[in-house]
Amino acid sequence: MSTAIQLARYNHSVLVFDGGEGRTSWVPKYHNLLGYPQGISGKELLRLGREQAQLYGAEIVKSQVGRIEKTEDGDFSVTTSSADYRSRYLVFATGLTDYQPEIPNRYEFAGRSLYYCLDCNGFEFIGQKAAVLGHSKRTILSAFALLDYTHHVFIATNGQPLEGREEYGALLKEYNIDVIETPVERFQGTPGEKGKLKVLSFQDGSVREVDAVLSTYGTRANSKLAQDLNVEVNETGHIVVNEFMETTVPHIYAVGDVINTTQMLVFAICEGVKAAMMIHRSMESKRQRFPARGE
Template structure:
């Protein structure tokens, strides 16, 4: 893994996180995606309403997305985030297992958890014949015997929506309490059956629902159930930061502007962690927008810093100037070898090399990894320190590579 500080860390490797990662990788940003491998839609075998991917597997989309992002240098880490803290120049991400990581910006795309009603037979059929979104699953169960297990007043809206996909709809209303006459009349006007007795068991064969049993002992035969779980955003690792939140009928979620930025100038949030109703294409779009905006924020910051350094440059000696450039928190090396060097060296027999003005040592490290005895010299002690650290992290020994901090203008001709 890239050992240098990251431009951006993304928490969550689902559709939103990978879309942001793709944009940032193509923007040449050092980007790390931290993911636990448990996307919200892992229970579903197919996606629908995803243009160009109709009926595709969510797992296949993730696999292709990871490969596409990795092709632009994005790296991945399988771990869980325990805590995020803000620093003067970015964020510090503390992991469950690995060492803390620093980044200039953070994108939270960690999604949410569906806490289902505690009814026997319900959870094991989630994503198969117990469903939540008619736009995602309605076509596949169109015209069948459907039910709404209402868990809140929003279930009545759910009922009106699902009625579009079937003429045979039953709503179990025990969890929402008494309904007024106008609401009852509205639902019944389109032939919806209302059952007030609580559901005690979901019946079925394997993944397929066949009916439900209610507390009065009656069994209602069904082919699929729609229900709304209690939505729990996966954002506990930054609750202590007191970022602005939005209270919605579906719960409390991180507040973010249309481009995904939260009330922190360093933290963005996209996908279901901030927009619980977003499906796969919506999450992809949100991730792409946030990735582009994070890159623009970093571009602006890069120019602001460059202007400040340039303004001070006339009064600085060369050694002081370059030391200031390399002593800051950001690394100058992209992590990739100079292409001209790699093309030329490919036709040469490995021998000894000397890189004058080696900076953080990226080219010298590449040469050493490809059979050369490499040395590097730079005017900045901080740059040389980083070069040595990177060389050791790459497993290179002192007999393969060496670095020295020297001012070339003061070296003797000998």
């Protein structure tokens, strides 16, 4: 949305394809955005962003993009379920999709006491009883990282063997990080708006008190549409860009989580503005002449 706002302020025609229900939409509070000391919900931030973009003339199309093709004259044809559009430039801000823990009632607590990004939500773990869900080496390293915030940490692998347990076993023991490989039955607590976790219950009938949970199952970059246009991606599927937010295909840019693994909204906002600046300068450099006075 920051790209759309800046491009519209450059007096360009801007279309935003908003498929809805991205990661931002279910974040209950962003706490590290300058100017929001009490935090702001993802839905409210999106609402304000759309309003601001439209204020400067950007058009919001509430539809999923199904296909994008390069036209013979070098433009792009963008197809949704209801219409076709043409554009000279594209900006992919398609983000990530989280791989979810296989626990039935996970969405009752997602974003409230079940978290996916330690950089984003480490503060919420301070002094809390914390569980790390997963079974990879990343799970172990995340458990160690949580020790900066709390000394009450355990790992729940949800029925899977823990990769790297032999390698890190001594350290796990030294820091009193228990590893529970029994499958998780469900989360228990107060679901809904507050989404406050109290207990992890396991299939063998045992329970473990918990205040906050970090999921470490990783993410998938939403880059298929870009790949269909032969845009280069890295080994994790993230779109490759240069310092100007340009992809390997001319006139295609990418910003936000789809290009990196920081998962921090503030980075995405800055990258969006930078992409808009680079597109505007690209258009300026392609002008054949400046308009005569009065044109």
